[in-house]
Amino acid sequence: MLHHKLINPKSIAVIGASNNIHTPGGRVLKNLIDHNFKGKLVAVNPKETTVQNIKCFKNVSEIPNVDVAIIAITAKFTLETVQVLCREKNTKGFIIFSAGFSEKDAEGKKLEQQLVVEINKVGGTLLGPNNIGLINQNYAGVFTTPIPKLDAKGVDFISGSGATAVFIIETAKQTGLTFSSVYSVGNSAQIGVEEVLQHLDETFNSKTSSKVKLLYIESIENPQKLLKHATSLIQKGCKIAAIKAGSSSAGSRAASSHTGALVSSDVAVDALFKKAGIVRCYGRNELVTIASIFMNTELTGKNIAIITHAGGPAVMLTDALSKNGLNVPIIEGKESIELLEQLYEGSSVSNPIDFLATGNANQLSTIIDYCEHKFDNIDAMVVIFGSPGLFEVYDAYNVIDEKMRTCKKPIYAVLPSVVNVINEIDDFIAKGNRCFPDEVLFGEALGTIFNTPKPLKTTHSNFKVDEIKIRKIIKNAKNGYLEPQQVQALLTASKIPIVQQVICKTKQECIAEIEKIGFPAVMKVVGPIHKSDVGGIILNITSEEKMIVSFDTIMxxxxxxxxxxxxxxxxxxxxxxxxxxxxxxxxxxxxxxxxYIEILKDMKASLVPVSKEESKTMIQQLKSYKIIQGIRNQEGVNELLFSEIIEKISNLVTIAPEIIELDLNPLLGNSKEIMAVDARIKIEKN
Incomplete structure (x- = not known):
């Protein structure tokens, strides 16, 4: 939990304050003054007596008690400063701009840890070091510009990168997106993205708190904490979008199992975001676009009317929406004929509704009214309205503004003429609206939101398993891959169906066992991990003679x-x-x-525990789902049994967390049964 004095201080000391506003210590003091911090400001600089008309002290030991200290001095002097503040000045909130800590070297990391120890002793909160600060509706404690427009209904933004936070604020300013707070966590020595999100969750008030949260994350130190509080906030009615940087596969490591080769940290991030209901973004323009959509009336259907006076952007938007699962349905019937009669000749209302470059504000108003009240197959509207620069378009933007406030269906304003009508766009934004400069980016963002599932309630499996036997097998096993007999026993104890199998070391044993199994049979090598790669699987053995030959080949x-x-x-x-x-x-x-798992890489992943609903969703979201359903008279797979096996594997690794890799590949499935015919399990005990 972040200390309440960091959030709403009555007094702030700037250590390293300066009259030079082009330094961090100078700029942060100016920001605090310009943005009307209502508490007491104190400056510390050994060379000054006043800084920006604020009384300045030579040394931190001379200042009165303060709630928050913003520190902008060389790293080597920070520990002594923090010790004085903690021990003598009752300071509880610390924002450290200074660099030269864990991001630099081992000595810097040691110094950073010493700062945390001191601050923890007094129950304080540290943001940073190596960050840009904190902005909320109480104060602008950052050394950067611009300071975004602050609004209780704006977004809460938590960033692991100060520079990225600045760029996102700049991007947001162009679209009208406002902020309730901005947290820059820097090195996250004590408080990271997860802890700030926890604070926003635990202090959430449905009437006064922002309902949109944005995250820029460079590393997830505590995935379970992030999952818990993101899920909690979304269940309280919030929407969350996040960028997780560092998602490339350049760092992927070789793995001996199919699962190990398929899973990367990015797959894990994807699974975490989906489980929580977080909308994943890959760039700041996408993040700001999605946040701006979040701030609008929520889309409840998939049918979109595109209203435009320019054909090209409407076509591109139609493509973007359609490929992301949204519809641009045909509008027809007597109401559409009525509407067409009120537009200029050459207009079209079939959808997109094109009322031509000569269309006016009154016609735009009429079109929106028809979409709102008469076209029942329309769930939302996108208005694309720019200008060739021949005349002002205030009247059209005023119509959009009015209709956005009065219509029940969402209206999204795509205003692409960012040069020709910049004054009109600024006026539109000043009224509290948000707009989108690019119709394709908007369409793809709307599709991303539409296709992000809501968080599912996590439930634990009700399947009864032999937990005692599972733990006994794990206890008696050595690190590494389990023997086939151990794998079979583990799956049996977990109620996972596995094909009958025997292991033979001699031809005589094979002859004796085949009478129990019967023909046709399959023979597989025991020893090498990847059986198919070494020719270690022989199918359709139909006689004793073929079995003997196969035995010799495999051995x-x-x-x-x-x-x-x-x-x-x-x-x-x-x-x-x-x-x-x-x-x-x-x-x-x-x-x-x-x-196919290696060639197509068509797989879905979910974090444990996996509920029944999640397992069904995983199956149904596969690109190959139609094959599983059965196509062209081919028998499909029993989806219920498939989903139960997914649940049972989730249950197994919960009971036996020592399992680090597990493959059931392949399982053979039809409409009546699914059986594991090959399984591999690797364990690692501490």
Missing amino acids: KIKGATSVLIQPMKKGIELFVGAKKESNFGHLVLCGLGGI
Whole structure:
């Protein structure tokens, strides 16, 4: 929890204050003064007696008690300063701009940790070091510009990068997006993105708090905390969008299992965001666009009317909406004929509604009224209105402003003439509106929001398993891949269906066991991890002679210790896996199995625990879902059984967190049963 004095201080000391407003200490003091901090300001600078008309003290030991200290001095002097503030001045809030800490070297990290120890002793809160500060409706404690327009109904923004925060504020200013608060966490020595989000959750007031949260994250130190508080806020009616930087696969490591090769930290981030209901963004323009959409009336359907006086942008927007699952439905019937009669000749109302470059504000008003009251198949409107620069368009923008305030259906204003009608756009924004300069970016952002699922209530599996046996197997196993017998016992204890199998070291054992299994059979090598890569799987063995030949072939493979015999099963090849991904915990994956999981990489992942609803959604969101349903007279897969296996794997890795990689690949499925025919489990005990 952030200390209340950091959020709403009665007094602030700027350590390193300056008359030079082009320094951090000078600019932050100017920002505090210009943006009407109502409390007492204190300056500290050994060379000055007054700074920007504020009384200045030579040393921090001379100042009166203060709630918040903003520190803009060389890193090596910060510890002594913080010690005085903590021990003598009852200071509880600390914002440290200074660089030269953990981002620099080991000595800097040690100094940073010492700062945290001192501040923790007095129950204080530290933002930084190496950050730009904090802006809220009480004060502008940053050394940067611009200071965004502050509004209780604006967005709360938490950033792991000060520079990125500035760029996003600049981008937002152009669209009319306002802010309730901006937190820059810098090195996150004590408080990171997760802790600020926790504070926003635990202090949330449905009547007074902002309902839109934006995050820029460079590293997720506590995924479970982020998941918990993001989910909580969204369930309280908030909307959250986030950028997670550093998502490339350049750092991916080699893995010995299919699951290990497929899972990366970015897959884990995706799974976390989906589970929480966070809309994921990949750039600041997208983040600001999505935030601006959030600030509008919520879209409840997928049918969009495009109202325009320019054909090209409408066509591009139609494409962007359509490819993201939204509809631009045909508008027809007597009401559409009535509307067309009120527009200039050559206009079209079929959707997009094009009322031509000569269309006027009155016609625009009429079109919006028809979409609001008479076209029942329309859920929202996008108005694209620019200008060739021949005349002013205040009247049209005034219509959009009025209709946005009075219509129940969402209206989104795409105003692309950012040069020709900049004055009109500024006037539109000054009235409290938000607009979008690019119709394609807007369309894709609206689609991203539409396709981000709401957080599902997490439930634990009700399947009864032999937990005692599972723990016994894990306890007695060595680190690394489990033996086939251990895998079979573990899956059986977890109620996961597995094809009958036996392991044989001699031809005589094979002959004896095949009588129990029957033909046709499958023989697999035991030893090498990737059986198919070494030719270690032989299918459709239909006689004893073929079995003996197959045994000899398999045992010649390097690393072979024995053969595994199973009855030959038929069905669609499926895949379920699990992977422990650093501090995220376990992810469970599903998709088509066999070689398809590697070639198509069509899989869905979810963080454990995976509920029944989540497992069904994972299956239904696969690109290959139609194959699972059954196509062209091919028998499909029992989805209920498939989803149950996903749940059971989630349950297994919860009971046995030592499992770091698990593959069921393939599972063979049809409408009646799904059986694991190959399984691999790797464990790692501390």
